[in-house]
Amino acid sequence: MIRLQNITKSFGKHEVLKGIDLTVNKGEVVVILGPSGSGKTTLLRCINYLEKPNDGEVSIGDFTVNCKRPAKKDVLALRQKTAMVFQQYNLFKHKTALENVMEGLVVVRKVKQEEAKKISIEVLEKVGLSEKLNHYPSQLSGGQQQRVGIARALALNPEVILFDEPTSALDPELVGEVLSVIRKIAKEGITMIVVTHEMGFARDVSNHVVFMDGGHIIEEGSPDDIFNRPQEERTKQFLKRIT
Ligand code: ADP
Secondary structure, eight states, rough: OEEHHHHEEEEEEEEEEEEEEEEEOOOOEEEEEOOOTSHHHHHHHHHHHSSSEEEEEEETTTTEETTOOOHHHHHHHHHEEEEEOOOOOOOOOOSOHHHHHHHHIISSOOOOOOHHHHHHHHHHHHHGGGGGGGGGGGSSSSHHHHHHHHHHHHHHHSEEEESSSSTTTSHHHHHHHHHHHHHHHHHOOEEEEEEEOOOHHOOOOOOOEEEEEEEEEEEOOOOHHHHHHHOSHHHHHHHHHHH
16 A cells, blocks of 8 residues: 655765665554664655655555656645654644644645534544643643644544654653554554554554664564564664663
């Protein structure tokens, strides 16, 4: 359903992605692990073209973007099929939780106000925030703000949700509530790609683990394969350090 072929990306002379091939099936929860600086976030951002790869192909469903000669309509189609949950939530400070979720539906998807409101209330309920519809970000905890971020992604009904270290800005006591919302969504069969350092979460929620280092995919497989029987020395060393 999602296919990346030979994705390369450089910032100036620094080659950050060195030819990434990855296939993600519908309904899979993919976790991307790897040391800091290995290119995980850049890879995630290449999938929806927040970063423009230098070369390669990104396909989601029937749409393929040839990164050397990207057609604008294919890039737009790619963006329409994805939603991103950011590390720092990226909410509008002067909009309420409800308005933050409605924004993308109304402005990007051209959904009518009434319908957008109905959808937004539903997804905010799903992430446990029906009591906070009219609260502004400053009146919400970090965990609640991130749950608004997740509701905003869900509202768009994308084919894949991309999570960029969704809990790394949170105080430790707030991590659990956000992970449990992501777990709940994963059970509904939404395709997700998650960059995270939460190993417990990676083990029990994902069905496909990708280990990156130095701009390459070093190894990928089921959580059981990667955590219990890693084949590559770099994977073994990383897991030894982090778990
Ligand atoms: P990870 O998510 O694995 O920590 P990143 O994808 O964030 O890794 O970064 C990989 C490398 O690319 C790092 O060396 C980082 O400094 C560099 N990098 C990321 N974004 C930019 C940018 N916009 N400009 C220049 N260098 C960048």
